[in-house]
Amino acid sequence: MHTPKIAFICASLRNDSINRKLENSISRLFEERGAKTQIINLDEFHMPIFHGDLKTPASVKILTALLEKFDGIVITTPEYNGCLPPLLKNMIDWTSTESTNYIKNAVWGIASATPGPMSGIMCMRQLSFILSRLGGDVLSQQVGCGNASSALDREGNLIAQPALNFAKEMCEMMIRRINQKR
Numbered sequence: 001m002h003t004p005k006i007a008f009i010c011a012s013l014r015n016d017s018i019n020r021k022l023e024n025s026i027s028r029l030f031e032e033r034g035a036k037t038q039i040i041n042l043d044e045f046h047m048p049i050f051h052g053d054l055k056t057p058a059s060v061k062i063l064t065a066l067l068e069k070f071d072g073i074v075i076t077t078p079e080y081n082g083c084l085p086p087l088l089k090n091m092i093d094w095t096s097t098e099s100t101n102y103i104k105n106a107v108w109g110i111a112s113a114t115p116g117p118m119s120g121i122m123c124m125r126q127l128s129f130i131l132s133r134l135g136g137d138v139l140s141q142q143v144g145c146g147n148a149s150s151a152l153d154r155e156g157n158l159i160a161q162p163a164l165n166f167a168k169e170m171c172e173m174m175i176r177r178i179n180q181k182r
């Protein structure tokens, strides 16, 4: 039986990020279902704002090659002014100039936590469009987590509904899809 390898990317670098907390809680759901998980910290892959005259930074090459090793990738992202954060768009733009294989080969899950009730629906929609545009297999089940400050318990487990059911459904859908592809 194949053990699915799932990467997690959080598009907020903030120490107290609610999206990082959501990322940790979703990664535990994957582990409970037998997946091997790895958190990818974008703070370890600094890249300048994309500029077509710059040489591709080593961080971009290393990150692109690393992401090719995963069967599934889950992004948790804040929403900034109704859009995805520049950190995430910049990472996708840079790595896409190196190779889009990691996008085409992985099954993608999208999650977004916000302090307000709306749960980043606008940014999840844009991210889904971009990944699909690049050939990614994006799961229809996304994890919108509004009112995020009260969505997790003291141990960091996601407890709020409907976010918890969304997360379980996304997790099971991703593992099924990965197994079907093999």
Ligand SMILES: Cc1cc2nc3c(=O)[nH]c(=O)nc-3n(C[C@H](O)[C@H](O)[C@H](O)COP(=O)(O)O)c2cc1C
Pocket: 012, 013, 014, 016, 017, 018, 019, 020, 077, 078, 079, 080, 081, 082, 083, 113, 114, 115, 116, 118, 119, 120
């Ligand atoms: C520049 C900026 C724009 C924001 N725009 C939105 C927005 O459009 N929708 C929303 O729900 N929250 C918005 N927020 C609030 C973020 O959801 C909130 O800061 C959240 O905690 C960021 O995620 P993090 O805790 O993972 O860093 C914005 C925050 C910043 C800094």
